Amino acid sequence: MEVFKNIPWFKWKYQISNLWNIKTYNYHRTWEEWLLKNKKEKNWYLRIWLYKDWKRKFYNVHRLVLLTFVWFNKLDCNHKNWIRDDNRLENLEYLTRSENVKHSYNVLWRKANKTMLWKFGKDNPSSKKVNQYSKEWWFIKKWFSMIDVQKQLNINKTNIWSCCNWKLKTAWWFIWKFNI
Numbered sequence: 001m002e003v004f005k006n007i008p009w010f011k012w013k014y015q016i017s018n019l020w021n022i023k024t025y026n027y028h029r030t031w032e033e034w035l036l037k038n039k040k041e042k043n044w045y046l047r048i049w050l051y052k053d054w055k056r057k058f059y060n061v062h063r064l065v066l067l068t069f070v071w072f073n074k075l076d077c078n079h080k081n082w083i084r085d086d087n088r089l090e091n092l093e094y095l096t097r098s099e100n101v102k103h104s105y106n107v108l109w110r111k112a113n114k115t116m117l118w119k120f121g122k123d124n125p126s127s128k129k130v131n132q133y134s135k136e137w138w139f140i141k142k143w144f145s146m147i148d149v150q151k152q153l154n155i156n157k158t159n160i161w162s163c164c165n166w167k168l169k170t171a172w173w174f175i176w177k178f179n180i
């Protein structure tokens with residue numbers, strides 16, 4: 001049986017059911033009910049636009065169902081039957097982030113990438129090479145990764161990253177750019 005409840009922070013504007021139908025009312029004319037359409041994203045989660053104070057915002061439908069009916073706000077929501085667009089209340093549960101990661105390894109058979117575990121710098125194939133330049137744009141050295149620079153020159157890698165992404169002009173009197 002479908003039960004509708006008010007979404008708490010919208011004050012009678014929107015209601016959601018335990019079968020994840022969302023409805024609103026036409027206040028201006030006849031107080032008729034409208035069912036709203038959900039949008040399926042690339043990651044297969046259902047999202048919906050809701051308006052509050054003349055601003056619209058995307059909300060995940062499974063989070064709205066849990067926050068409305070359960071109101072126990074842990075970080076993550078989990079679908080028990082692993083189907084991301086099945087947002088019935090009996091299919092959803094709250095988890096902490098660590099419980100959700102453990103669930104992905106224990107129940108969903110996710111495997112750890114052991115080839116990349118504890119590999120840094122030039123040993124890690126996903127690390128980006130960085131070029132070091134002087135302030136006058138004279139080439140100084142090509143580094144295998146930002147972690148290598150941090151270990152040898154004691155320059156924080158976040159400063160180097162900010163310089164490479166054009167957030168900073170220089171980091172410790174040097175110009176840093178990704179090697180393309």
